[in-house]
Amino acid sequence: MGKRIRTLIIDAALGAAVAAFLFRLAADRGNREPLRLLEKRNQPRSFGKNSPEKADQEVYVPASITPVLAAPVHRAARTIKLRTLAILATLGAIGAAAFVYFGVYNVAATEQHTALVYHLLHYAMKRSVSVRADKVNVPDLSSPDHGRKGFILYREHCLQCHGAPGVAPEPAALGLRPEPLDLAERAGKEWRPAEIYRVIKHGIKPTGMPAWEFRLSEEDLWNLTAFVKLLPTISPNEYKDRDQAEPPAKPAGMTRSVAAGPGDAKAGKYAMQQYLCTTCHSIPGVTGADKTVGPPLGGIANRMYIGGVLVNTPANMIRWLRNPQEVDPQSAMPNLRIKEQDIRDIAAFLYTLDDQSGK
Amino acid sequence: MRICPLLPALCLLLGMVGCAKTPPVQVAGGDAQRGTSAIARYGCTGCHTVPGVSGPGSNVGPPLAMIAKRTYVGGILANTPDNMVRWLRDPPGVDPRTAMPNMGVTEADARDIAAFLYTLQ
Numbered sequence: 001m002g003k004r005i006r007t008l009i010i011d012a013a014l015g016a017a018v019a020a021f022l023f024r025l026a027a028d029r030g031n032r033e034p035l036r037l038l039e040k041r042n043q044p045r046s047f048g049k050n051s052p053e054k055a056d057q058e059v060y061v062p063a064s065i066t067p068v069l070a071a072p073v074h075r076a077a078r079t080i081k082l083r084t085l086a087i088l089a090t091l092g093a094i095g096a097a098a099f100v101y102f103g104v105y106n107v108a109a110t111e112q113h114t115a116l117v118y119h120l121l122h123y124a125m126k127r128s129v130s131v132r133a134d135k136v137n138v139p140d141l142s143s144p145d146h147g148r149k150g151f152i153l154y155r156e157h158c159l160q161c162h163g164a165p166g167v168a169p170e171p172a173a174l175g176l177r178p179e180p181l182d183l184a185e186r187a188g189k190e191w192r193p194a195e196i197y198r199v200i201k202h203g204i205k206p207t208g209m210p211a212w213e214f215r216l217s218e219e220d221l222w223n224l225t226a227f228v229k230l231l232p233t234i235s236p237n238e239y240k241d242r243d244q245a246e247p248p249a250k251p252a253g254m255t256r257s258v259a260a261g262p263g264d265a266k267a268g269k270y271a272m273q274q275y276l277c278t279t280c281h282s283i284p285g286v287t288g289a290d291k292t293v294g295p296p297l298g299g300i301a302n303r304m305y306i307g308g309v310l311v312n313t314p315a316n317m318i319r320w321l322r323n324p325q326e327v328d329p330q331s332a333m334p335n336l337r338i339k340e341q342d343i344r345d346i347a348a349f350l351y352t353l354d355d356q357s358g359k
Numbered sequence: 360m361r362i363c364p365l366l367p368a369l370c371l372l373l374g375m376v377g378c379a380k381t382p383p384v385q386v387a388g389g390d391a392q393r394g395t396s397a398i399a400r401y402g403c404t405g406c407h408t409v410p411g412v413s414g415p416g417s418n419v420g421p422p423l424a425m426i427a428k429r430t431y432v433g434g435i436l437a438n439t440p441d442n443m444v445r446w447l448r449d450p451p452g453v454d455p456r457t458a459m460p461n462m463g464v465t466e467a468d469a470r471d472i473a474a475f476l477y478t479l480q
Contacts (some may be wrong), residue, residue, distance in 0.1 A: 001365065050463050295429070303420070304406075309456040327456070332431045332434055356408055
């Protein structure tokens, strides 16, 4: 199928779906009985002509255009209506399944989304962030110190993909779709600090934007936010000056050293997904964690050995999570630089996985 | 009901998505059938839960379900038939830290056991 035709079909289908949804929404608002798209009315005698079968035939007219003629809803009309809906829903499901199975949509990053998909996704992303940002308490970011610290972090962690005034992103980032935005334009001018903070902290799922929650301290998340808001005011020359004046940043993930308390299993389940445990292990109750690089973690709570080398005690679990290769230099499991509190939380979660069958 | 003809069509389409099973990796000289009895003989089920071989459901080492798909053997070797046989014959010889003991598995038995393990996918 030609790219143009495919693009056209996708946009048309999506457009039709959106239009149908909006139409239904409007119908719901304007009509107290939204399900009543068609009204049955009695067959006028003259319409029957001479055919005996046709005399009993029922005639359906759109309810919206015949408000005066609209009779009370008959049971038969409602049945037909529901059946039509069921058929349409089934056809829709088959169409969607075929769309997926035949790989109609091209996920290649060398091909941009179709215009409608692009704008719909971008709008949905913006709304999703905006709605959640309303609950964020924004600290005072006016001190130049925030921007200065934020610059050091930006140069260390953001520049690679987003570039900076007069500085291009690194080669790998050029191939990203959706493309990493120039933050001076969209984020710096249009986005609220709370929204920028949320995006930095939690990332954006179907894009290359990672979550920094487990890599940067709360304070640094805000410093970065402050700098992004400053970006539109910084000229390429000023950026160069800052670049020469400021020292390099400390490596991410090492900046927060909170004294570790007892582990919290719920926090551990959340944390372990941010250390990509899911890319190697199958973990009961975690979507996408069905991998077989390492052993399954179902039943890890009462497995006798950890990593096949350490007797399974909470202290050893913590030791293993801290640096597996220090315990067994040959282990394929790398040091994920998990922070102390996260280690304890993850260990607490692992000790809830007591069923080997993986349920 | 008018929707009836559509449902089988949907089922058929979804059925097409179902995964096709790949044939197990071949181990030279190994026989999966003989491997099952070798597993019972060497007491592998004393530490591992092995699908298809009855045992107490041990959880000393990791379960061997889907071991054919596992990327690493013993967490340290790339999962190839040769490495699997090497591991089965003498785990501490490969990794001195491992808790898995040398069970005195012969080369022929190791090949049979490996052949069986590659059916667990």
